[in-house]
Every structure is written in structure tokens, then in C-alpha cells.
Amino acid sequence: MIELRNVSKVYETKTKRITAVNDVSLTIENGEIFGIVGYSGAGKSSLLRCINMLEKPTSGNVIIDGVELTALPASKLREVRQSIGMIFQHFNLIANRTVAGNIAYPMEVAGKSKQEIKARASELLELVGLSDKANTYPSQLSGGQKQRVGIARALANSPKVLLCDEATSALDPKTTQSILRLLQEINQKLGISIVLITHEMEVIKEICHRVAIMAEGRVIEEGRVYNIFATPRENITRQFVQTVLDFQLPDHLLNQRGEDREIVKVMFQGDRAETPVINRMIRSFQVEVNILHGKIEYIQNIPLGTFIMELIGEKRERLKALDFLVRETAGTEVIQHAAS
Amino acid sequence: MQLLDQIIAIWPDLNKAFYETFFMLSFSVSLSALVGIPLGMLLYISDNHLLGEKLWLNRSLGFIVNVIRSTPFIILLVALIPFTAWVAGTIVGPQAATVPLTISAIPFYARLVESSLKEVNRGVIEAALAMGSSLRQIVFKILLVEARSGLILGLTVTTISLLGYSAMAGIVGGGGIGDLAIRFGYYRFDNTVMFTTVVILVVLVQLIQTIGDRLAHRLDKR
Numbered sequence: 001m002i003e004l005r006n007v008s009k010v011y012e013t014k015t016k017r018i019t020a021v022n023d024v025s026l027t028i029e030n031g032e033i034f035g036i037v038g039y040s041g042a043g044k045s046s047l048l049r050c051i052n053m054l055e056k057p058t059s060g061n062v063i064i065d066g067v068e069l070t071a072l073p074a075s076k077l078r079e080v081r082q083s084i085g086m087i088f089q090h091f092n093l094i095a096n097r098t099v100a101g102n103i104a105y106p107m108e109v110a111g112k113s114k115q116e117i118k119a120r121a122s123e124l125l126e127l128v129g130l131s132d133k134a135n136t137y138p139s140q141l142s143g144g145q146k147q148r149v150g151i152a153r154a155l156a157n158s159p160k161v162l163l164c165d166e167a168t169s170a171l172d173p174k175t176t177q178s179i180l181r182l183l184q185e186i187n188q189k190l191g192i193s194i195v196l197i198t199h200e201m202e203v204i205k206e207i208c209h210r211v212a213i214m215a216e217g218r219v220i221e222e223g224r225v226y227n228i229f230a231t232p233r234e235n236i237t238r239q240f241v242q243t244v245l246d247f248q249l250p251d252h253l254l255n256q257r258g259e260d261r262e263i264v265k266v267m268f269q270g271d272r273a274e275t276p277v278i279n280r281m282i283r284s285f286q287v288e289v290n291i292l293h294g295k296i297e298y299i300q301n302i303p304l305g306t307f308i309m310e311l312i313g314e315k316r317e318r319l320k321a322l323d324f325l326v327r328e329t330a331g332t333e334v335i336q337h338a339a340s
Numbered sequence: 341m342q343l344l345d346q347i348i349a350i351w352p353d354l355n356k357a358f359y360e361t362f363f364m365l366s367f368s369v370s371l372s373a374l375v376g377i378p379l380g381m382l383l384y385i386s387d388n389h390l391l392g393e394k395l396w397l398n399r400s401l402g403f404i405v406n407v408i409r410s411t412p413f414i415i416l417l418v419a420l421i422p423f424t425a426w427v428a429g430t431i432v433g434p435q436a437a438t439v440p441l442t443i444s445a446i447p448f449y450a451r452l453v454e455s456s457l458k459e460v461n462r463g464v465i466e467a468a469l470a471m472g473s474s475l476r477q478i479v480f481k482i483l484l485v486e487a488r489s490g491l492i493l494g495l496t497v498t499t500i501s502l503l504g505y506s507a508m509a510g511i512v513g514g515g516g517i518g519d520l521a522i523r524f525g526y527y528r529f530d531n532t533v534m535f536t537t538v539v540i541l542v543v544l545v546q547l548i549q550t551i552g553d554r555l556a557h558r559l560d561k562r
Contacts, residue, residue, distance in 0.1 A: 054466060082472035088466075094486065096559070096560070109471055109473050139561060
């Protein structure tokens with residue numbers, strides 16, 4: 001378990017003070033994939049580096065499995081770092097070492113024997129699907145392959161925690177998917193906790209269990225990924241959610257206003273997304289429904305449906321139908337009222 | 341045929357000069373590598389905030405390096421005579437010339453070492469720190485490995501510039517090919533000796549550069 005208690009990181013230059021991380025407290029459970037999302041400059045990268053003390057927090061405590069890293073002397077800290085893997089946006093492989101040599105490096109640092117290193121390296125190469133590249137140099141690999149080497153290297157000393165610093169931001173969408181699948185597999189098979197930072201909400205949606213949203217050095221919202229997508233509270237969170245669940249209606253639909261119709265946005269969560277609520281509404285009330293837009297996203301295999309529809313009928317019936325929707329769905333919002 | 345006869349006539353001198361140059365270069369190049377690499381490493385580490393920045397150390401070392409580098413070689417040569425006498429036991433001959441050559445080459449190479457180290461990807465150092473490496477492991481397993489082709493190219497440049505400086509070693513009777521070119525060719529207007537020695541120097545420089553380039557290229561996997 002990783003606990004961050006009131007962690008702050010302040011950078012001081014001669015002319016100014018920059019608070020990169022401002023009083024952040026978070027708890028990350030064992031076996032969890034925890035995402036930290038924010039725009040660039042929000043402080044997520046500094047926060048991630050506070051976890052393995054690459055950045056020493058100005059104040060606050062970092063505790064991993066009961067060991068307070070912020071209180072450790074340098075030699076003990078190096079030992080603890082050997083059990084925290086880290087992967088990077090630009091991979092950061094040793095250019096003059098082969099793939100196998102890169103994977104061997106952390107084990108050499110940990111003082112493992114030659115045979116042990118050799119056996120473990122080939123095991124890891126197999127795990128990341130690069131057994132045929134052992135003697136290749138990083139410059140001959142594609143971005144996705146380099147990140148696989150990075151992952152193998154991070155796992156070499158069997159860490160309990162894996163930190164991912166924008167691990168997929170330099171990769172194309174297809175490669176991103178394959179790396180995310182690999183991370184998920186590692187989390188499920190080996191039970192390693194993963195903390196990842198990203199500016200892509202898609203990454204959070206794909207693999208994270210919980211997410212924290214950062215802005216100006218603070219965590220402004222935190223929760224289970226599904227709940228954040230279904231009911232974002234803060235504006236910035238909503239902006240991030242919109243990057244995945246984007247509903248833009250073309251202007252000509254919004255301009256067609258009539259006295260007998262309004263445009264309604266309805267959200268369905270969980271089981272409700274799979275029950276015929278709209279069908280029941282049409283049968284119960286004198287209204288017609290015209291679906292303008294709709295999508296069901298599966299987040300952690302739980303459906304989250306969003307529909308935009310036109311509700312057509314007499315005012316009295318429309319109000320009754322709306323009332324029904326408010327009761328039966330997770331969220332109903334009239335986005336354009338009838339012309340009066 | 342006259343040219344050939346003349347070359348044969350100076351052959352013993354050439355032979356001796358070649359040996360003297362070889363002696364001066366091999367000592368001063370290996371000593372400057374031996375001292376220049378740690379010095380350049382120290383300059384780099386003391387200015388790197390990931391690796392325990394010590395600005396006072398960086399500034400003081402940098403100052404000494406700059407002082408030696410800004411002193412013209414001939415002045416250094418003369419100024420160092422007492423030191424040379426103490427170290428080499430003599431103030432004339434190739435042994436004596438090796439001392440000021442080495443002293444001037446060390447800070448020159450140290451700066452080249454520093455700049456090749458600065459080209460090592462900071463991200464790799466950060467990754468190594470994240471994996472719990474000690475400073476010693478980062479120096480030997482990361483920095484020297486990642487910068488190795490730059491270190492070799494720097495040593496090539498140093499060797500060639502030492503070859504040039506060694507001509508001035510004639511002041512202390514150092515001898516060598518460059519000195520031969522100046523004494524026989526330039527002062528005595530003996531064009532044959534001058535051209536022959538200059539041709540030899542050109543070939544020597546080409547050879548050193550080619551070997552350096554090849555080695556650096558082979559070791560560079562970036």
C-alpha cells in the first residue's frame with residue numbers, strides 16, 4: 001500500500017517559487033491500477049517522482065508498505081528503489097547495451113548472480129514477447145518494442161509497485177493498446193500495483209481502477225473510474241471525461257426548435273443501461289422519441305450509456321415522460337427546451 | 341633520384357624524431373586520459389543536480405582548468421621548468437617535454453570528457469537512479485558506457501593537438517618530427533626535410549583520426 005500524506009513539492013529559483021505539488025494525500029491499495037490525470041504542468045510528474053523519491057518532497061510523508069521513504073537514509077532508499085519499477089515516456093534505455101543487457105542492469109545493481117540474471121532476463125523477454133530481440137540494441141527497435149524492454153527492465157527485481165510516467169504518450173494508438181493490455185496482464189498475473197500518470201482519459205478508461213484528477217498541484221477529484229465518468233463533479237474533470245464521451249450535436253439539429261419538442265440528454269448506468277427504459281416510456285406516455293445521438297461505453301466492463309434524443313408530444317405528456325426519465329435513469333438533463 | 345638521396349641522408353634523424361614523437365605522445369596521451377577522464381567526470385557530476393551537485397567544487401576545478409587552458413603553451417613550457425625538473429629529473433629531451441605536454445593536455449581533454457558526458461541522456465540517468473543505482477554504478481555502468489564513443493573522439497582530437505604542440509617541445513630539446521621540420525626545414529631552408537616531415541605529419545594525423553573515428557563508430561550503438 002502506498003500512502004502519500006500531505007505531500008508538497010516546491011521548487012525555488014532565485015526569482016520565484018513554484019509549487020508543483022500542493023498538499024496531496026492519496027492512498028493506493030495493493031494490486032490496484034491507480035491513474036493520475038491532468039494537463040501538462042498540473043504537477044502529476046512531480047507527484048509520481050515523489051513516490052520513489054526521485055523528487056524529494058518539500059514536506060509531507062511517503063509511506064510504502066509501512067516504510068517511510070521520506071525518513072530513509074540514502075543507502076536504504078536505494079534498496080527500496082530496487083523494489084519499485086518505473087517506466088518512462090521516452091523509454092530511457094541504455095543505448096550502448098543490448099536488450100538483454102538493459103534488462104540485466106537493475107539486477108546487476110541489486111547484486112544478483114550471473115546465472116540468476118541470465119535466467120530471469122530470458123523469462124522477462126518471454127513475458128513481454130521479445131525473446132528474439134535479446135541481442136539487439138535499442139536503436140533498432142520500434143517505440144512499442146522499446147517500451148516492452150522498459151517494462152521488462154522495470155519488472156526485473158520483482159517489484160511490488162510499477163510507476164508509469166506517461167508510458168504510452170509517445171506511442172501510436174494501436175501500440176498504446178498493446179502496451180496497456182500488457183500492463184493490465186502484469187497487474188492481474190503478478191498482482192503488482194500500478195501508478196500511472198497520463199493526460200489521456202482514454203488510458204484511464206481502459207485500465208485504471210481508480211483515478212485522481214490533478215490541477216495546479218492539487219488533487220481536485222478522486223474516485224472509482226466508473227463514478228468519475230458517470231458523475232464528474234469538477235469542471236476540469238468534466239473536460240477530461242468529455243474527451244472520451246464527447247457528444248456534439250450538429251448545429252442544424254439544435255436550430256430546429258419547435259413548440260412540441262425538446263432535446264434531452266439521458267444517462268444510464270450499470271444494469272439500467274441494459275434495460276428498455278425508453279421503450280417503456282414510449283408505451284406509457286403519449287410521446288414520440290427521436291434518438292439523435294447515443295453511445296454505450298464499457299468502463300471496467302460496466303456499461304455507461306449516454307443518449308441525446310428529441311422528445312415530441314404535448315406539453316403535459318412530455319412533462320410526465322421527463323419525470324419518468326428522471327426517476328428511471330442516472331441523469332436526465334434538458335439541453336434544449338421547447339420554443340414558447 | 342636526388343630527392344631520394346636526400347631523404348636517405350636524413351633517415352637517421354627522421355628515425356630518431358619518429359621515436360621521440362612516439363615517446364612523447366604515448367606518455368602524454370595515456371596520462372591525460374588517466375587524469376582527464378576522472379577530472380572531466382568530476383566537472384560533470386559536480387554540475388549535475390541529479391548526481392549530487394557541488395557548485396563550489398565545479399567552480400574551483402573549472403577555474404584551474406581555464407587558467408591552464410588560457411596560458412599559451414610556450415609560456416606554460418617555460419613556467420613549468422622547475423616542476424619538470426622535479427618530475428622528470430631533467431629539463432631537456434623528450435622526457436622533459438612530456439611533462440608540459442601532459443599538463444596542458446589534461447584540462448583540454450577533461451573539458452572534452454565533460455562535454456561528451458553532458459550528451460548522455462538525462463532520462464537514462466534518472467532511470468538508473470530510479471532502479472536504485474549508486475553513484476559508482478552510474479559512473480561505470482551508465483556514464484562511461486553511454487559516452488564512450490565521445491571519449492574516444494575526444495582523445496583523438498587531444499592526440500592530434502598534442503602532435504602539433506610537440507613541435508614546440510623543441511624549445512626544451514624535446515625533439516620529434518615537428519621539431520625536425522622546424523629546425524632543419526624552416527630555420528635552415530632545407531625544403532626537402534621540411535616537405536618530407538610535413539608529409540609524414542599529414543599521414544600521421546590522417547591515421548590517428550581514422551583509427552579514432554572507426555573505433556568510436558564501432559562502439560556507438562545509439
